[in-house]
Amino acid sequence: xxxxxxxxxxxxxxxxxxxxxxxxxxxxxxxxxxxxxxxxxxxxxxxxxxxxxxxxxxxxxxxxxxxxxxxxxxxxxxxxxxxxxxxxxxxxxxxxxxxxxxxxxxxxxxxxxxxxxxxxxxxxxxxxxxxxxxxxxxxxxxxxxxxxxxxxxxxxxxxxxxxxxxxxxxxxxxxxxxxxxxxxxxxxxxxxxxxxxxxxxxxxxxxxxxxxxxxxxxxxxxxxxxxxxxxxxxxxxxxxxxxxxxxxxxxxxxxxxxxxxxxxxxxxxxxxxxxxxxxxxxxxxxxxxxxxxxxxxxxxxxxxxxxxxxxxxxxxxxxxxxxxxxxxxxxxxxxxxxxxxxxxxxxxxxxxxxxxxxxxxxxxxxxxxxxxxxxxxxxxxxxxxxxxxxxxxxxxxxxxxxxxxxxxxxxxxx
Amino acid sequence: xxxxxxxxxxxxxxxxxxxxxxxxxxxxxxxxxxxxxxxxxxxxxxxxxxxxxxxxxxxxxxxxxxxxxxxxxxxxxxxxxxxxxxxxxxxxxxxxxxxxxxxxxxxxxxxxxxxxxxxxxxxxxxxxxxxxxxxxxxxxxxxxxxxxxxxxxxxxxxxxxxxxxxxxxxxxxxxxxxxxxxxxxxxxxxxxxxxxxxxxxxxxxxxxxxxxxxxxxxxxxxxxxxxxxxxxxxxxxxx
Numbered sequence: 001x002x003x004x005x006x007x008x009x010x011x012x013x014x015x016x017x018x019x020x021x022x023x024x025x026x027x028x029x030x031x032x033x034x035x036x037x038x039x040x041x042x043x044x045x046x047x048x049x050x051x052x053x054x055x056x057x058x059x060x061x062x063x064x065x066x067x068x069x070x071x072x073x074x075x076x077x078x079x080x081x082x083x084x085x086x087x088x089x090x091x092x093x094x095x096x097x098x099x100x101x102x103x104x105x106x107x108x109x110x111x112x113x114x115x116x117x118x119x120x121x122x123x124x125x126x127x128x129x130x131x132x133x134x135x136x137x138x139x140x141x142x143x144x145x146x147x148x149x150x151x152x153x154x155x156x157x158x159x160x161x162x163x164x165x166x167x168x169x170x171x172x173x174x175x176x177x178x179x180x181x182x183x184x185x186x187x188x189x190x191x192x193x194x195x196x197x198x199x200x201x202x203x204x205x206x207x208x209x210x211x212x213x214x215x216x217x218x219x220x221x222x223x224x225x226x227x228x229x230x231x232x233x234x235x236x237x238x239x240x241x242x243x244x245x246x247x248x249x250x251x252x253x254x255x256x257x258x259x260x261x262x263x264x265x266x267x268x269x270x271x272x273x274x275x276x277x278x279x280x281x282x283x284x285x286x287x288x289x290x291x292x293x294x295x296x297x298x299x300x301x302x303x304x305x306x307x308x309x310x311x312x313x314x315x316x317x318x319x320x321x322x323x324x325x326x327x328x329x330x331x332x333x334x335x336x337x338x339x340x341x342x343x344x345x346x347x348x349x350x351x352x353x354x355x356x357x358x359x360x361x362x363x364x365x366x367x368x369x370x371x372x373x374x375x376x377x378x379x380x381x382x383x384x385x386x387x388x389x390x391x392x393x394x395x396x397x398x399x400x401x402x403x404x405x406x407x408x409x410x411x412x413x414x
Numbered sequence: 415x416x417x418x419x420x421x422x423x424x425x426x427x428x429x430x431x432x433x434x435x436x437x438x439x440x441x442x443x444x445x446x447x448x449x450x451x452x453x454x455x456x457x458x459x460x461x462x463x464x465x466x467x468x469x470x471x472x473x474x475x476x477x478x479x480x481x482x483x484x485x486x487x488x489x490x491x492x493x494x495x496x497x498x499x500x501x502x503x504x505x506x507x508x509x510x511x512x513x514x515x516x517x518x519x520x521x522x523x524x525x526x527x528x529x530x531x532x533x534x535x536x537x538x539x540x541x542x543x544x545x546x547x548x549x550x551x552x553x554x555x556x557x558x559x560x561x562x563x564x565x566x567x568x569x570x571x572x573x574x575x576x577x578x579x580x581x582x583x584x585x586x587x588x589x590x591x592x593x594x595x596x597x598x599x600x601x602x603x604x605x606x607x608x609x610x611x612x613x614x615x616x617x618x619x620x621x622x623x624x625x626x627x628x629x630x631x632x633x634x635x636x637x638x639x640x641x642x643x644x645x646x647x648x649x650x651x652x653x
Contacts, residue, residue: 005525016513318509321470322570323498323526325491407470411509 010336013308014343021340024304027297028344028390029351032383034290036352037359039379042283044360044371046276051370052200053272058235059102060136060268061242063228063249067264082224083262088252089228097248098230100237105132106225108215114161114169114208115181121168123161125182125208127215130160130191136231137199144176144191152211157218159187163195164205182208185218198370238267294386297344298394305337305398309405316402317410330403337395338388345387349380415482416443417577417610418467423476425462425633436462437473438633446577449604449611451621451641454630461582463630464614468580469497481577498526502571504600506583508563510555516542516566517551523574541569545599561592568599578610579603585620597623601646619645 014021065083089106092098110125130146133139147158159180166175179186187210196204216222232241242265249263250256309316316329324332356373363371425437436459444450454460465471466478469485478485480500485493502523510519520538529537542548545565555563564584571579581600585593601623603609613624621627623645629636 004531012513314509315511318511319522319526320494321468321497321503321509322523323494323574325494325526327491328494328526408465411470411505 006332006335007339009332010339013312013336014340017308020304021343024300025297025340025344025347027293027300028341028387029348031290031294031297032345032348032387033351033355034293035287035383035386036349036376036379037355038283038286038290039376040352040356040374041359042279042286043374043376044356044363046279047374048371049275049279050272052198053268053275058269058272059232059238061230061232061238061245062266062268063230063245063263064266065224065226065263067261082222083253084225084228085223088249091248091252092228092230092245094248098241098244100233100241100244102231102233103132103135104228104230105129106212107227107229108212108220108222109226110182110210110215110219112183112219114165116169116178119169121165123165123168123206123208124203125210125215127212127219128209129212130209132229132231133209136229137196137202137204139193139196139199139204141191142194144189146191146209147211152213155213155217156211157185157187157214158190158210160191160193160209161189162193162203162205162207164203165208166192180208182210183219187214235269238269242267291386294390298341298390301337301341301391302394302398305333305340305395306401308336309333309398309402312402313405313410313413316405317407317413320405320407321411326403329405330399333399333402334392334395337399338391341387341391341395342384345383348387349383352379352383417446417448417481418444419477419479420467421477423463423466423473423478425459425466425471426474435633437466439476440630440633440635441476442628442635442638444610444612446610447604447608448626449613449624451613451615451624451627452630453615453618453621453627454636455616457632458630459633460614460630462633464580464582464612467612468501468503469493494526498523499574500576500578502574502576502579504564504567504571504579504581504584506586508555508560508567508587510563510566510570512556513554515552515554516547516558519555519566520569520573522570527574529574537573538569541573542566544572545569559592560588561595564588564592564596565599568596568603572603576609578612580612580614582614583616584613585615585617593620597645605646 063084066081084106086106089104092101092104105128107129108127110127112125113120113122114125129152131148134146141160142163144160146160147156151158159182161169161175161180169175169180170178175189175192178189180189181187193204193207198204212225230241230245232238245265246258246261250258250261253262255261319329353375360371360373420443421441423437423440424435427434427436438459440459440463452460452463462471466473480496483496485496488496511522517535517538520541521534524534524537539548539551542551545568547562547565547569550558550562550566555566558566579600584596584600588596597620600611600613604611611624613621615621622641622643624641625644626638626640628638
């Protein structure tokens, strides 16, 4: 029988029962919508995270005190959180210990707020190395300058602030040379960063950077670091540098057994791989949950096709009487089921794409991330394949039932 | 060689424990171009005979040869093609597809034939013209009267130019005026087109349009006679 004619019969059948057809494919529509949404948002999230991590550069190695947490409730991981000190930096800086080290910086996090003439604001306050930050994030001051190694060594009370912090505290007034207060200690603003937004999960605009030595001494009263970052002279040397760092620190801390490390090292590349793996697994998991809804949808289609076969018993009898073979009848009903689910698939793809665009726009607007919509081409092809596959799978039984009908009984059927 | 040869045809229906014998050894020959009426009270096996002859049902026993082809030897698919090419059906209850135009209804047998699609329209229009329904081709069955529906059904039966027409109580659901028109068309199919026609009816008057009447009783042929005084297409139709 001709494809064109099959298409015509099937669409007439579907049009005759418009609302029933739509309700039948609702399950398929929802399932496909969810698949497209998950895949699109998963792709968007992955792109975003990759982008953020790549903003940090792939030649970065981060050392944290304590041991790598094995899970969110791993309290033991916070032990030895004061293990990284200035002696470690000195050891790491030695060429014979870590030959591929390009630069190194320590960082501490200062909780609290900043104040200027009665205006108070709570930004992210880092005790850090402003030159190192400029090197890894590629972020430059729009006004003034940044502090340097001398300021760090002399524990100067200086600060570089982000564009948003400047706006909150100073408005349109000049900030350079003014004194802001952090925990009742005065810091002179020497620079204001250009507007940059999110880089490597850090909102540069919302940042206050002061020398880490000053932060340790004046604000926190500690002599350890929260994090030590180092740049490697090339991405190919990241692996060997991690080994060098571990060896050096174990030596410095008198540790023989790697299981007893009081620090852990992560590279941006490792983080990248890990996140890609997690997101991939999550996407697969969610997609398989959604696949259940497609099975339910498929059963719905099968049910309605069986009803349709019964309703059209006479039609089947007549078609057989005028010469339709069993195959012709089977194909007709199978085609109708596939058209039904395929239509559901197409509607689902459109819904899914529209919803993804809306969600990515909302994320962009309210979370400040550069979350771009990406149409999952693979997902769409998969969706078309899956939805027509569901039609074939769940349409075959009703179609066989139709084909098997005895023409005489079918013609007599009232 | 006769067009149709039936030898010792038996049909037994098995429903659970009970066996029903609908045909119990029926034999006859029909020459090409003959017009045969099959009569008998309900339960006599006339519908079963027509279904077997029309290839809608298989006999339990006996042989059936149509145009030198012994149907026992053919597959279901080949039987379907034979139904399509050799046979046209006219039913008591018309059996037109609802919500489908007259033109599309008449085209239906062509869909399952090997005939090229571009020829379908003209073949269908020719068949519709022969039953005088050209003015209604875009109408749906629900918009037609009973007589008109049956004329469309006849056009559908003719569209593949089959050798044999089976008419199962074609006037059973019609008033006498429409019935007269339908019988006159069927009469002309026999006289002018040379079709071989089987007409199942329980009305003696209708049966007398045929050349020959086979009467069945309890699954056997009770009588097989030539019709002495045939009606023709101009006769008044009496129910």
